[in-house]
Amino acid sequence: MDANTIYLALFLYFIVGSIIARQARSKLGSGVNDFFLAGRALGGVIAALTYSATTYSAFMLVGLAGFTYIGGVGALGFELIYLSGLILVAFFGPRFWLVGKRYNYLTPTEMLGDRYDSRAVAIVSAVAAVIFLIPYSAVQLIGIGALLEGISGGAIPYLVGVSVAAVIAVYWTWTGGLKAVAWTDSLQAAVMLTVAVLSVIFIAYRAFDGFGGMFAQLEAQYPQWLTVPGPGFFNINAFVGLTLPWFFFSLSNPQVSQRLFMPGSLGQMRIMVMGFLIFGFIYTLVSIIWGFSARLLLPDLEVADSATPVLLSMNIVPNIVALLVMLGISAAAISTVNSIILSLSSMVCRDVFKNISRQIDEDRELLIGKIFVPLFTVFILAFATVRLDLIAALSVASSAGLLVMVPALIGAFFWKRGTSAGVLSSVILGGLTAMILQYSGWRPLELWPGVWSGIVSVTLFVGVSLLTAPPEKKAGEFLGYLNTELNRRKVI
Amino acid sequence: MSLKQQRIFWALLFLVMILAAFIIPFLPPLKDLPRVYGAFLFWNIFALVVIVCLGIITARWRDDDGR
Numbered sequence: 293m294d295a296n297t298i299y300l301a302l303f304l305y306f307i308v309g310s311i312i313a314r315q316a317r318s319k320l321g322s323g324v325n326d327f328f329l330a331g332r333a334l335g336g337v338i339a340a341l342t343y344s345a346t347t348y349s350a351f352m353l354v355g356l357a358g359f360t361y362i363g364g365v366g367a368l369g370f371e372l373i374y375l376s377g378l379i380l381v382a383f384f385g386p387r388f389w390l391v392g393k394r395y396n397y398l399t400p401t402e403m404l405g406d407r408y409d410s411r412a413v414a415i416v417s418a419v420a421a422v423i424f425l426i427p428y429s430a431v432q433l434i435g436i437g438a439l440l441e442g443i444s445g446g447a448i449p450y451l452v453g454v455s456v457a458a459v460i461a462v463y464w465t466w467t468g469g470l471k472a473v474a475w476t477d478s479l480q481a482a483v484m485l486t487v488a489v490l491s492v493i494f495i496a497y498r499a500f501d502g503f504g505g506m507f508a509q510l511e512a513q514y515p516q517w518l519t520v521p522g523p524g525f526f527n528i529n530a531f532v533g534l535t536l537p538w539f540f541f542s543l544s545n546p547q548v549s550q551r552l553f554m555p556g557s558l559g560q561m562r563i564m565v566m567g568f569l570i571f572g573f574i575y576t577l578v579s580i581i582w583g584f585s586a587r588l589l590l591p592d593l594e595v596a597d598s599a600t601p602v603l604l605s606m607n608i609v610p611n612i613v614a615l616l617v618m619l620g621i622s623a624a625a626i627s628t629v630n631s632i633i634l635s636l637s638s639m640v641c642r643d644v645f646k647n648i649s650r651q652i653d654e655d656r657e658l659l660i661g662k663i664f665v666p667l668f669t670v671f672i673l674a675f676a677t678v679r680l681d682l683i684a685a686l687s688v689a690s691s692a693g694l695l696v697m698v699p700a701l702i703g704a705f706f707w708k709r710g711t712s713a714g715v716l717s718s719v720i721l722g723g724l725t726a727m728i729l730q731y732s733g734w735r736p737l738e739l740w741p742g743v744w745s746g747i748v749s750v751t752l753f754v755g756v757s758l759l760t761a762p763p764e765k766k767a768g769e770f771l772g773y774l775n776t777e778l779n780r781r782k783v784i
Numbered sequence: 785m786s787l788k789q790q791r792i793f794w795a796l797l798f799l800v801m802i803l804a805a806f807i808i809p810f811l812p813p814l815k816d817l818p819r820v821y822g823a824f825l826f827w828n829i830f831a832l833v834v835i836v837c838l839g840i841i842t843a844r845w846r847d848d849d850g851r
Contacts, residue, residue, distance in 0.1 A: 558845040559847050565838060
């Protein structure tokens, strides 16, 4: 595809998004809650779209399609079990929302610090989130850089693609905080889903005589791709190792769990949850069908992640649709990155700076948060320039690390006996376990880093908590309030 | 059923469903069924059942205005 056409499309996209972002700013209040949480008054539909756009990244049409290409139907199981992780929101969503309103929490890590009555818990959890989300965000930019380079036949250099995406992400975020992110995410989610569905219909009908024809060919030519372990990639250890951290994504990733503070009511949260589930189900199927189509049409690819760019460069999909898909994938990545940048910035100003210096007033806190928006972007950009190979593997490394937050979060709502020492040991040592195993490639008992980090963090959280004294007063007040409200609102 | 009993009921039901989603496709007969109505259909049905269950649970939530 011609590089100038791609540049023009990206420019138009940037302009439309910027108009939306500026419109959002005109409705933005002045405080920290307004900038980072849209004033806790997000409507259900916008909340569903921003939740979807934030959760689903370039990984879907690039990494997941690549997984399907090399591993077959196991990729579908992996992603749909992840989607079913929204079960956790049925239990935790209203709990987050209720205590967020009552105690005015800005971040999930602030909530942990308050519940366990420890500033160290908030600071350490926030730092852990920064450490693990930077590579995850960089992976998004890497995805865009690789995609633009691939689809333009090398005419758009990798670094240019990465930089363009970073500029778009930071500008929209800086312009209007969460409100701008949520509104532009809504545009991006609509683009992501529409073009993905459209393109897969084109592929099915122009290359295979419909979806039935495609699956019939798959059954005839690649029957193993319809079973697990099938071609071998998704053996049970790999499947569990990949899927387990992702199942807890809705709790473990602060840019997602922070969204549980934002809906205007439980009714709006319901629309958010159900809207996301429908979006996710369709988007997952589309990504898997992409992967299967690539397997049939491009059987000899050396790099699985190149399946999507190569498929787009063939003549099956009309050029304009291919261009829109490219935009859709870029949108998926940008909408994930800008939400992460905003979430990390809120954690730095609230959990790190405010805990270290309690004298900070709201204006200064907001200023610090805003300054960190471009700072984090530059940091993520720097990380993305150190190009690494397999997109999916790095994303999973991040979720294996963030998984260590989950025992503390579950304990906050369901276990009075949990202590700050338990949280600190589980987050620090669990996080170190994830990092060491991921970077050494060592897999004791053939279990993946995400499984080990989960085991280590649960064991330490429970074990150390039992040996130390819990914050009884805070736990009693926190859980007492919740129980009353949950009963009144019929929340399980 | 009290809320506490409902909580336990749904937690156990989801636990069974999730374990099934991890295990069943790796066992016969799905393991040896290279058809679209094998593991592919199983995981789709699993996801749809989860969506319906979450629809039921979230429909019971009540806001201050009674909605």
